[in-house]
Amino acid sequence: QNKGIIFDLDGVIVDTAKYHFLAWKNLAESLDIHFNKKQNEQLKGVSRVESLKKILSWGKKSISEERFESLLHQKNKEYLGFVDQMDHSEILPGVLKRLKILKKEAYPIALGSASKNAKTILERVDLLSYFDAIVDGNEVSKAKPNPEVFIKAANLLGVEYQNCVVFEDSIAGIDAANNANMVSVGIGDQEVLQKANFIFKDFSQITDAHFNEILNTMKT
Ligand code: G16
Ligand code: MG
Numbered sequence: 508q509n510k511g512i513i514f515d516l517d518g519v520i521v522d523t524a525k526y527h528f529l530a531w532k533n534l535a536e537s538l539d540i541h542f543n544k545k546q547n548e549q550l551k552g553v554s555r556v557e558s559l560k561k562i563l564s565w566g567k568k569s570i571s572e573e574r575f576e577s578l579l580h581q582k583n584k585e586y587l588g589f590v591d592q593m594d595h596s597e598i599l600p601g602v603l604k605r606l607k608i609l610k611k612e613a614y615p616i617a618l619g620s621a622s623k624n625a626k627t628i629l630e631r632v633d634l635l636s637y638f639d640a641i642v643d644g645n646e647v648s649k650a651k652p653n654p655e656v657f658i659k660a661a662n663l664l665g666v667e668y669q670n671c672v673v674f675e676d677s678i679a680g681i682d683a684a685n686n687a688n689m690v691s692v693g694i695g696d697q698e699v700l701q702k703a704n705f706i707f708k709d710f711s712q713i714t715d716a717h718f719n720e721i722l723n724t725m726k727t
Pocket of ligand 1: 527622
């Protein structure tokens with residue numbers, strides 16, 4: 508196959524967003540900072556360091572570098588506690604079925620995620636073996652909407668950028684895919700993901716006919 512399939516992790520494959528929210532909320536409250544669900548949207552697809560910076564700015568707090576590091580550690584420790592309880596039942600609807608079809612048809616498959624915990628999570632939900640390449644928060648220096656994460660994934664797959672399709676749930680991620688000249692497919696809310704080439708509520712809504720239509724928009 509000369510077409511590559513790239514998946515975001517959080518919000519596309521699994522709903523770890525709820526665990527990020529809980530861990531950040533608890534951490535913020537220990538600092539007497541309170542934020543709501545709407546503010547939490549701004550943390551999606553954003554790195555751990557940038558997320559903490561945002562939370563501190565909401566609370567108008569400045570802290571030492573050492574304290575910053577220890578808070579990052581504290582948040583991740585709680586988050587990993589939730590991740591540890593996960594199993595394959597937390598794979599979002601339709602994802603496993605699509606991965607199986609893609610594997611059978613020998614499509615190169617990559618993960619493009621901002622998370623440093625991506626591999627751990629894929630292992631927990633038993634999906635690691637489906638991916639030919641993984642690019643995560645440990646390998647990228649420029650956050651989405653910079654296309655670096657998806658460019659690296661395409662390079663590892665050996666597929667041309669315009670022959671890749673990206674599945675994403677965040678605005679920054681859709682922008683990143685568009686910036687890389689890839690076909691962007693939004694998973695989630697139509698109003699939020701307007702700039703995507705295609706939008707579906709979740710993977711269970713993507714039929715084989717839809718999938719072929721998506722792949723057929725590529726020139727080669
Ligand atoms: C995910 C989440 C973000 C999270 C980031 C970093 O990105 O959407 O909320 O802050 O990863 O995660 P970690 O602290 O595990 O390194 P993605 O790109 O998978 O949606
Ligand atoms: Mg995401």
